[in-house]
Amino acid sequence: MKLYFNPASPYVRKVMITAIETGLDGRIQQIPTAVTPVKPNPDVAKDNPLMKVPTLVTDDGFALYDSRVICEYLDSQHAGTPLIPRSGPDRWRARRWEAMADGITDAGLLCRYETIVRPEDKRSEEWTRGQMTKVIQGLDMAEHDSALLTGPINLGQIALACSIGWLEFRDVAGDIRKTRPKLASWYERFSSRPSMQATKPFQM
Amino acid sequence: MKLYFNPASPYVRKVMITAIETGLDGRIQQIPTAVTPVKPNPDVAKDNPLMKVPTLVTDDGFALYDSRVICEYLDSQHAGTPLIPRSGPDRWRARRWEAMADGITDAGLLCRYETIVRPEDKRSEEWTRGQMTKVIQGLDMAEHDSALLTGPINLGQIALACSIGWLEFRDVAGDIRKTRPKLASWYERFSSRPSMQATKPFQM
Numbered sequence: 377m378k379l380y381f382n383p384a385s386p387y388v389r390k391v392m393i394t395a396i397e398t399g400l401d402g403r404i405q406q407i408p409t410a411v412t413p414v415k416p417n418p419d420v421a422k423d424n425p426l427m428k429v430p431t432l433v434t435d436d437g438f439a440l441y442d443s444r445v446i447c448e449y450l451d452s453q454h455a456g457t458p459l460i461p462r463s464g465p466d467r468w469r470a471r472r473w474e475a476m477a478d479g480i481t482d483a484g485l486l487c488r489y490e491t492i493v494r495p496e497d498k499r500s501e502e503w504t505r506g507q508m509t510k511v512i513q514g515l516d517m518a519e520h521d522s523a524l525l526t527g528p529i530n531l532g533q534i535a536l537a538c539s540i541g542w543l544e545f546r547d548v549a550g551d552i553r554k555t556r557p558k559l560a561s562w563y564e565r566f567s568s569r570p571s572m573q574a575t576k577p578f579q580m
Numbered sequence: 581m582k583l584y585f586n587p588a589s590p591y592v593r594k595v596m597i598t599a600i601e602t603g604l605d606g607r608i609q610q611i612p613t614a615v616t617p618v619k620p621n622p623d624v625a626k627d628n629p630l631m632k633v634p635t636l637v638t639d640d641g642f643a644l645y646d647s648r649v650i651c652e653y654l655d656s657q658h659a660g661t662p663l664i665p666r667s668g669p670d671r672w673r674a675r676r677w678e679a680m681a682d683g684i685t686d687a688g689l690l691c692r693y694e695t696i697v698r699p700e701d702k703r704s705e706e707w708t709r710g711q712m713t714k715v716i717q718g719l720d721m722a723e724h725d726s727a728l729l730t731g732p733i734n735l736g737q738i739a740l741a742c743s744i745g746w747l748e749f750r751d752v753a754g755d756i757r758k759t760r761p762k763l764a765s766w767y768e769r770f771s772s773r774p775s776m777q778a779t780k781p782f783q784m
Contacts, residue, residue, distance in 0.1 A: 414709075425717035425720065426680065440675075444648065445672070449672060468638075468649070476629070494704050497701070497702075503617065505618075506620070507617065510630045510631065513629035517629045
């Protein structure tokens, strides 16, 4: 399998953690890729017209995106405990948390894009404030969800860890952990996993 | 089930079409809801800190989001032919197309937000051009995917129809159908479904 890869992307990290946790990382060849919303990348466009990372090309040459689809695909390709529970409330909890964490990351990305891809006079404080409210409220919800923070690893937790890791890496939302002690202690424990250690974000 | 609902939202429409196609629409109570990225909505925040529609509250009082999670949930609650094929290439094709269509819609929404939530002097042509490229390339891919346009209904098709319907409703990307005859003819046929007719977008 071939993965359009960038070590700074929270969604690429989600895929790589999923690959490591399911024992599939050895089958993935990483293609270093830089994308930005304001500059087309024709190489990625060949496999994904949205020109986003992660994009996975399977051994059959079929292109998969986005991170949710790729993670679900990887989770169907191994025999261990599924990272997306197969049914019941645990499934919907994991799915809901993946969507929440992705939503936090998306809002954080829009805050960051506001400063990095726009000249200063085109930035809107109102827009950034609106997106930041989503980030803050989402993280506050995680702080109060003990089922999330004590249950076994699932894709919702992986997505949340990638979101926190990226927000801190880019310093988007200030000190996340200070006012959220339960989330902070969960994140510290979760970060000690080899899959988290092997995928620490950096600027390529 | 309770659905935070807005008749202009392409993602709400995706959920409602899925509900109708699976025979579950009679169990959904619609809560008319207006959201915008620049103004918090405390009512929605109680169930979804991201303050987005669609948000579904199940009969057990569990809140689900976003549209992908809700549609997957609904598809698990009926006995008919699944809208997300259970396994194999058909599953990944449907999943991939759902992600592509959602990506087109997201890019289109960012183009629209650029004009409706920002004062004129804060708008970036470069940003809009970058997002519009994704819309155009995604639609062009659909035009050339005969498996998508001839196969039986699935969630990928539903998402694509919602994307096209919304782009036309908001006049975001000009005349989509003119240069894409195969997509246009598929969309015309698909639009005759009762689920499409019952969910035509309008401004609340």
